[in-house]
Amino acid sequence: MDKINSRRQVAAMKQSLFDQGYLDEQFIQLEELQDDANPNFVEEIVTLYYRDSSRLISNLDHTLERNPVDFNKLDTIMHQFKGSSSSIGAKKVKAECTLFMEYCRARNGEGCRRSFQQMKKEYATLRKKLETYFHLARQAGPVETAFRPK
Amino acid sequence: MNLSNGKGSTSSSPLKAGDSVSDQFPAGLRVLVVDDDPTCLMILERMLRACLYEVTKCQRAEVALSLLRENKNGFDIVLSDVHMPDMDGFKLLEHIGLEMDLPVIMMSADDGKHVVMKGVTHGACDYLIKPVRIEALKNIWQHVIRKRKNGLRDVEQSGSVEEGDQPPKVSDDGDYSSSVNEARSSKKRRDEDEEGDEKDDSSTLKKPRVVWSVELHQQFMAAVNQLGIDKAVPKKILELMNVPGLTRENVASHLQKYRLYLRRLSGVSQQQGNLNNSFMSSQEATFGGTSINGIDLQTLSAAGQFPSQSLAKLQATGLGRTTAKAGVPMPLSDQKNLFSFENPRLRFGEGSLQHLSNSKPINLLHGIPTNMEPKQLANLHQSTQPLGSLNMRVNAPVTQNNPLLMQMAQSQPRGQMLGENAGSHVTRFPSSLVQPTVSNGISNGVLGNGIAGTSNITTYNPVQQNSSLLSFPMNQTNEISVSNFPLRSSPGITSITNKGMFHEEGTSGIKGPGGFVQGYDMFNELHHQKSHDWDLTNTGMTYDAAHHANPLQGNIDVSPSVLVHQSFPTMHQTVQNRDTTSIGKAMFSTGEGMHQSNLQNVGQHHNNLLLDNSVRVKAERIPDPSCQINNLFADQYGQEDLVSAFLKQQESIGTSENEFDFDGYSLDNIPV
Numbered sequence: 001m002d003k004i005n006s007r008r009q010v011a012a013m014k015q016s017l018f019d020q021g022y023l024d025e026q027f028i029q030l031e032e033l034q035d036d037a038n039p040n041f042v043e044e045i046v047t048l049y050y051r052d053s054s055r056l057i058s059n060l061d062h063t064l065e066r067n068p069v070d071f072n073k074l075d076t077i078m079h080q081f082k083g084s085s086s087s088i089g090a091k092k093v094k095a096e097c098t099l100f101m102e103y104c105r106a107r108n109g110e111g112c113r114r115s116f117q118q119m120k121k122e123y124a125t126l127r128k129k130l131e132t133y134f135h136l137a138r139q140a141g142p143v144e145t146a147f148r149p150k
Numbered sequence: 151m152n153l154s155n156g157k158g159s160t161s162s163s164p165l166k167a168g169d170s171v172s173d174q175f176p177a178g179l180r181v182l183v184v185d186d187d188p189t190c191l192m193i194l195e196r197m198l199r200a201c202l203y204e205v206t207k208c209q210r211a212e213v214a215l216s217l218l219r220e221n222k223n224g225f226d227i228v229l230s231d232v233h234m235p236d237m238d239g240f241k242l243l244e245h246i247g248l249e250m251d252l253p254v255i256m257m258s259a260d261d262g263k264h265v266v267m268k269g270v271t272h273g274a275c276d277y278l279i280k281p282v283r284i285e286a287l288k289n290i291w292q293h294v295i296r297k298r299k300n301g302l303r304d305v306e307q308s309g310s311v312e313e314g315d316q317p318p319k320v321s322d323d324g325d326y327s328s329s330v331n332e333a334r335s336s337k338k339r340r341d342e343d344e345e346g347d348e349k350d351d352s353s354t355l356k357k358p359r360v361v362w363s364v365e366l367h368q369q370f371m372a373a374v375n376q377l378g379i380d381k382a383v384p385k386k387i388l389e390l391m392n393v394p395g396l397t398r399e400n401v402a403s404h405l406q407k408y409r410l411y412l413r414r415l416s417g418v419s420q421q422q423g424n425l426n427n428s429f430m431s432s433q434e435a436t437f438g439g440t441s442i443n444g445i446d447l448q449t450l451s452a453a454g455q456f457p458s459q460s461l462a463k464l465q466a467t468g469l470g471r472t473t474a475k476a477g478v479p480m481p482l483s484d485q486k487n488l489f490s491f492e493n494p495r496l497r498f499g500e501g502s503l504q505h506l507s508n509s510k511p512i513n514l515l516h517g518i519p520t521n522m523e524p525k526q527l528a529n530l531h532q533s534t535q536p537l538g539s540l541n542m543r544v545n546a547p548v549t550q551n552n553p554l555l556m557q558m559a560q561s562q563p564r565g566q567m568l569g570e571n572a573g574s575h576v577t578r579f580p581s582s583l584v585q586p587t588v589s590n591g592i593s594n595g596v597l598g599n600g601i602a603g604t605s606n607i608t609t610y611n612p613v614q615q616n617s618s619l620l621s622f623p624m625n626q627t628n629e630i631s632v633s634n635f636p637l638r639s640s641p642g643i644t645s646i647t648n649k650g651m652f653h654e655e656g657t658s659g660i661k662g663p664g665g666f667v668q669g670y671d672m673f674n675e676l677h678h679q680k681s682h683d684w685d686l687t688n689t690g691m692t693y694d695a696a697h698h699a700n701p702l703q704g705n706i707d708v709s710p711s712v713l714v715h716q717s718f719p720t721m722h723q724t725v726q727n728r729d730t731t732s733i734g735k736a737m738f739s740t741g742e743g744m745h746q747s748n749l750q751n752v753g754q755h756h757n758n759l760l761l762d763n764s765v766r767v768k769a770e771r772i773p774d775p776s777c778q779i780n781n782l783f784a785d786q787y788g789q790e791d792l793v794s795a796f797l798k799q800q801e802s803i804g805t806s807e808n809e810f811d812f813d814g815y816s817l818d819n820i821p822v
Contacts, residue, residue, distance in 0.1 A: 026281045033196045033284070041196060049189045079233055083259040084189040087281040 006140035013133050022126050027089030043134050049088050050127065056081040057120065064113060074112060075104045092122045176291030177202035180224060184214040184242065185231040185257070190280065194229065197284040211237035218250050225252060226294045229278075232258035232265060240272045244410050247273045253293040257282055273406055300399075362404055369393060370404060379412070 017023045027042075034041040059077050063070055082097035096119035103111035181203045185191040191207050198205040206225070208214045211234055218225060228246055232239035243254045256269040259280040269277040275293040278286050362370070373390035374382040384402035391401070 026283075029197075029281075029283055030193065033193075033200055038196065045189060045192060048192055052188055076233070079259065080187055083231075083280050084187050086259055087187075087190045087193050089281070 003141060006136065010133070010136045010140045013129075013136060017129060017133065021091050022129060023089045024091040025089065026087060030088065043137075046088055046130055046134070049084055049090075052084055053081060053123065056084075057123070060116060064109075064116060069109045069112070071104045071107050071109075071112075075101055078104065090123075090126055093119060093126055096122050176294075179203045179291050179294065180226045181205050181229060181290070182214060182217065182225045182227070183207045183229040184211055184234070184239075185209065185229075186234045186236075187231065190231070190282075194282060194287075197282070197287050198229075200284060201288050210234070211239070211242040214242065215245055215249075218246060218252070222250065225250075227290055228252055228254045229290070230254060230256055232256050232260065232269070240268060243269075243272045243274055248407060248410060251297075253297045255290060255293065271406070273403070366391075366393065366396075367404075370401070370408075374405070374408070379409075 014023075018027075030042045030045055056077055060074065060081070063073050063077065078097055078100050082094055082101070085093045085097060096115060100112060100115040100119060103115055181198050183191065183194050183198065183205060184207075185194065186209050188209065191209060195205050195207045206217065208217060211230070214228070214230070218228070230239050230242055234242075239256055239258075243256065246252055246254050253275040254273070255276040255278060256274040257278045257280055258265060261279045266277045275297065276290070369391045370387060373387040376390060377383075377386055382405065384398050384405055387405060388396060388398050388401045
């Protein structure tokens with residue numbers, strides 16, 4: 001019973017993450033790569049993502065604080081951040097990155113900062129939600145997880 | 151992940167030369183994925199593994215390049231991110247295309263049309279938008295097949311083109327033609343033989359590549375010059391060239407390489423001279439038959455000093471020893487290599503040249519520091535003697551290259567070495583080798599050799615070591631298909647020449663013409679090492695040496711890019727020298743000495759060519775002066791020509807002296 005409930009919970013959470021636009025198809029791709037030989041693949045990737053993105057975020061912070069703002073550098077860093085985020089399926093985060101890069105190209109410092117703050121918020125939210133999700137998934141046990149949300 | 155395939159020795163690729171894909175294909179496809187983003191990298195690796203590919207991942211482009219260079223035939227395809235901190239993805243793409251001629255797929259989150267177009271123009275075979283889906287990766291094997299198929303087709307086409315009457319455009323006199331033809335026939339012969347004893351690895355599979363023989367390249371150059379480098383579009387070039395059987399695509403890719411080469415050239419400079427010197431000394435090395443096989447010859451020939459015949463002879467001798475095909479003096483590619491050897495021999499007439507016949511390891515690459523693998527260099531050293539003499543000569547007249555060559559040849563204190571100084575340089579160069587020589591037009595022959603040294607290098611280290619200027623990545627021993635042009639592919643190139651002379655052992659780095667990655671078939675004898683060592687792009691460079699003294703300088707392509715530049719300049723010169731061309735072909739590509747304006751374009755834009763050329767180290771021995779140019783391009787044109795040239799030389803070693811345009815540069819002149 002517990003197991004079944006757990007799995008239902010996992011499925012429900014996943015469904016909501018997709019519905020709310022936090023995750024996209026790419027996340028499913030990752031889950032499909034998970035198998036017996038790589039049982040925790042998705043979680044490993046996401047952990048790697050956290051590590052790498054923390055570094056990038058702090059990098060962006062420093063670059064934004066400088067005066068004058070080096071837009072090219074911001075663009076470069078954000079480009080990489082966007083790439084990683086999209087590779088794990090972080091949809092909202094990716095959208096904020098795109099917005100940020102547009103401000104960069106427009107050389108709009110203020111717009112960049114605002115967008116950056118927004119992006120950080122989305123990132124923090126996603127992170128929390130994913131942590132919950134993985135926790136639930138671990139409890140539910142290794143069941144076929146790569147099912148597509150409706 | 152394994153970097154190399156367990157299957158064949160030379161071609162670790164699941165795709166065996168000549169075979170239709172094996173049953174398990176595409177499983178086992180060896181993929182190298184480069185991305186600075188660790189998250190993406192890990193995902194890609196997992197996806198590729200899920201596709202049953204053999205995956206190697208790295209985060210830095212430099213690491214990727216060295217991996218590729220060390221395992222010339224270790225990979226089938228490369229996936230690279232566009233935006234990387236240490237090196238631009240397109241630059242890496244260029245390098246790979248020139249040196250190894252592997253299919254490269256670019257990836258990026260950036261899907262802007264401009265960026266995608268850039269991928270196309272730089273030669274990427276595909277462009278994937280991130281995030282990459284596994285479905286997209288499932289089919290990447292098609293690019294591997296396609297590339298091979300096209301290469302073969304090109305080769306056949308070009309074969310027909312060249313085999314037939316020499317195109318009227320070829321200004322070279324009949325000699326050139328005949329040498330080319332001879333090269334071709336020998337190539338064929340070699341190929342046949344090759345098939346017999348070669349494993350069925352890719353070497354037997356003719357890499358479908360157009361063999362840009364010297365004369366073909368000359369025509370190309372003439373067309374480009376006529377149109378103006380800015381306005382030179384493949385269609386027009388094709389029309390001007392009027393070569394039957396040549397397709398617009400062939401021209402387009404050649405043009406692209408050429409452009410890259412030229413770009414590189416602009417960066418290269420000083421070192422070339424040094425290279426030449428070293429190269430000379432490396433002659434000996436080449437003779438040793440050590441890896442530099444092909445290269446040495448080239449360098450030697452590049453030096454231009456030596457009559458192509460002599461080179462051919464040298465090669466023959468050198469190669470004969472080392473290669474299986476004793477009968478054939480040297481597979482075409484060998485010839486090319488020989489070419490370099492020949493020169494020294496002829497000139498010196500003394501014992502030094504004799505070395506050539508010895509199987510002394512060719513130390514040509516002796517000096518080449520970077521790319522050359524240590525062993526290659528070592529080889530070079532050994533045979534340096536004969537080269538030394540070559541170098542000497544080369545250096546003497548050519549100031550510039552010599553230094554370079556010398557450097558290469560350094561490995562041994564050859565008295566003869568042209569530039570005694572070169573010797574010193576040699577050590578430091580591997581990359582520098584190429585450069586210096588190239589520009590100087592140095593040691594035409596030298597260049598070729600030098601480059602070979604580095605494993606991945608197509609660069610021909612202008613031989614630092616006496617041995618074959620071309621010291622192509624010595625590892626390859628056999629292939630040394632010095633066809634300059636496809637330098638990349640001619641792992642075998644270097645080996646070819648070396649075979650006889652240098653010991654082909656390993657230099658095969660030279661890719662056969664047409665960028666045979668695998669150990670150029672042409673140089674079957676050589677074992678076709680597919681080694682990319684040859685990347686002879688350098689060949690072009692070393693070739694410069696050919697024209698003047700620095701046979702060694704030729705093209706030490708230390709770094710593919712470097713070489714490219716270099717070879718070109720030398721090429722001109724070598725072209726002139728003709729004799730150098732044979733050797734130089736490989737070197738030639740390096741564009742060294744392009745004195746003659748023929749190569750002008752070559753030099754400048756020939757980055758690409760050089761790279762390719764180096765591989766080609768054509769052994770054109772073309773005696774006539776007009777051949778020079780051809781010779782230069784010989785590199786580009788594939789080893790066959792070189793080999794044939796060499797062969798020719800062999801016969802007329804004595805007489806070929808004139809062929810080299812080196813104005814009477816005789817080795818004697820080279821200050822010992």
